[in-house]
Structure formats: structure tokens, C-alpha cells
Amino acid sequence: MERPSLRPAERPALPGPDDGTPPPHVAPRPAARPADRRPRPPAAPRTEVVADAMPAAVRREIRPRPGKPLPAGAFPVPLSTLDWLLSRESIAARYVALRDLLHRPPKDIERRKARQVLARDAFLRDVLPQLRGMLPTGAPADVAAAVDPGTAFVLLLVELGCDAEMPELRHAADLLLARWQMVFVDIERGENPAVGGAFVAACRALALLGYADDPRLLGAAEHLARRRVTSENAAESVAGDLLVLASVPEEKRSAAVQGAISFCVERAKSVELPAATDESARTGIGVGDPSDLLELLRALAAAGAPRSAPVRDALARLASRADHRARWKLERPVGVRLPVPLEREGDLSRWVTLRALGVMQHFLGLTITGAP
DSSP states (O other), X not given: XXXXXXXXXXXXXXXXXXXXXOOOOOOOOXXXXXXXXXXXXXXXXXXXXXXXXXXXXXXXXXXXXXXXXXXXXXXXXXXXXXXXXXXXXXXXXXXXXXXXXXXXXXXXXXXXXXXXXGGGSHHHHHHGGGHHHHSOOSSOSOTTOOOOHHHHHHHHHHHTTOOTTSHHHHHHHHHHHHHTHHHHHHHXXXXXXXXXXXXXXXXXXXXXXXXXXXXXXXXXXXXXXXXXXTTTTTTSOSHHHHHHHHHSOGGXXXXXXXXXXXXXXXXXXXXXXXXXXXXXXXXXXXXXXXXXXXXXXXXXXXXXXXXXXXXXXXXXXXXXXXXXXXXXXXXXXXXXXXXXXXSOTXXXXXXXXXXXXXXXXXXXXXXXXXXX
């Protein structure tokens, strides 16, 4: 049976006063509040919870860096990296690459052209006029002092390809010889001055400026050799002394110098390389910096040290810091305050790459990949 629907007019009325039933109690409806027309402040942006807000660069830095196995043969260098080093964007890096990496002879036309325009390099053009004001003058107050900024600056300029043919560097060499004249005399008299890092850096700069066979430098090398072998500075890294000793021409090395070179090489392999920290493995241009692993490897290469297990382990650590094109970054500050920046820390560095490839070339050899 179909149920009838109730239209609105047919719906029963609520009980009211006319039908004799008492009206139900109905609470009075509260009066409506006037609408608030005041503008509301905008809602605060919703804060999202980010699972890892650490910058990617920091995450990469603290993440353990996987080691790269060294190649069985020569270390591969892409042709694009060689082109990058030889680019005319850095005139000085191009010159040093031709001289030290490709070993072009002095009469090579490309090397000669690069040397002729060396002073036009953007960095050298700005800093060479300021060299004179940065050089130390007079005898040192403390011959055992650490390397001073002026001497470190000279050493850096020599590393960048400058030589004694430049008037600024010739003047710097004269000042360094005059500054340490009394120490040279004391050594010649057979005395034993307790020299420090500043003297070692000065000797290294002078050797690179063409004074390696000067009698004063030969006497200084003898003194450093005796001091090293008698363990008077056993706590210091051998890198600085080894670079000075290795600069002595082989035909002028005494038995003491040759013995000290062998001593430094063995100490580096047995003590310093195994104890190298992750901080020391960060690549840089460590002029006078004894904590730089790359500097220690360069000293071993300069001394003609053979490849050994500790050296191979250190080379693997160095290779692990290169990118896929065999380029390295400037991971630590340059070891001297500069009037203008050489390269920006954290960026790919031509100078670190040249230093690292020089080490790889000595111990492993280099092979160019990607050549047509």
C-alpha cells in the first residue's frame, strides 16, 4: 500500500494555544551578533618540517669520501683538463703547465711566448707592484721564528712561475740574502744557530730563484742536514727541509746532505704519511704549511723517492679528492695573506691541480685520455 506523502500545507501544525495544549518551552534565540567588518590579518605561512635542512655542500663534506682505487698504470688525465690548464685565462698557469707538466724545453716556442707575457697575468699584474712593501727588512729578531708573510709571498710567487729575471723577484732575492747574512756567516764559522721555518722558507725561495749552488745555500743545506739527522727538530714535518735538501744539485750533495735526504724520505714514509689526518688531506697551496699532505708528497717527489705502500695509500687519498676530470679544488686557504685573491676557496683550482698532477706524474706517470 502506497504511503501518502505529506505536502507542506498538509503537515500537522505544532501544538499551540488554539488547540488547547500547552505550548512547549522554547528557549528564545539569541540576537545575532553584528558582523565584524574589521580586516583580518593574513594567516601566518605554514611552516613545513624539512627532514634534512643541512646544505648539500655540508652534507657532501661530512659524508665519508669513498676512496678511488689507483690505476694499475699511468694516472689518466682527460684532454679537456689539459686544455683547461693551458687556457690563456690564466697566463701563469699556462706557463707552469708547459714548463713543469709537459716539460717543454726553454727554447720551445710556446713556452717562450708564455714566459714573455707572464707579467700580464691578471693576478701577477696586481700583486707584483706590491711585493716591495711586503718584504721583511733588516736582520730577523728571532732566527727560530716561523715563516713570515713576506717570505711566504715570495715563495708563492716563485711557485707561480716568477723568476729572478723579473726585477721584483731579483730585488726580493737580494733582500733575503741580506736579511739572513749573519746566519749564513754563523753557519760558515761552524756554529749551530737554531733556525726555524722562516729560514727554511727563505732558503727554498732562494734555491728556486737560482741560488741552489751558491756557497751560502750549500752551507745552509749542510746545517739543515745535520740538524735533521740529530733530531733537533724531530717534531717538525720533514717537508720543508726535504725540499731545500733536494734542491741541491746532485753533483754538489755531500754525504751529510744525501744521508739527510734518505733519512727524511724514510721518516715521511714510516711516520708522517701513515699519521696524516683528513684535515691534512684537504688540498691547497701550502707554502710553508707543514700540515699539507700534498706538500709532503711534493717533497718526496722532488727527492726522487720511489713508490711504496705508504706513498701509494697517500696517492689514493689524493686521487679521491679529484673530480671525474682529474681536477682538484682549493680546499684550504692559501698559506699567506694576499693583497688580492689568487683563487676562491672551494672552487676548482688550476694551481692545486698542477701540484697534484705533478705528484701523480712522478710516482705513476700520466696518460692523456679523450684525445682524437
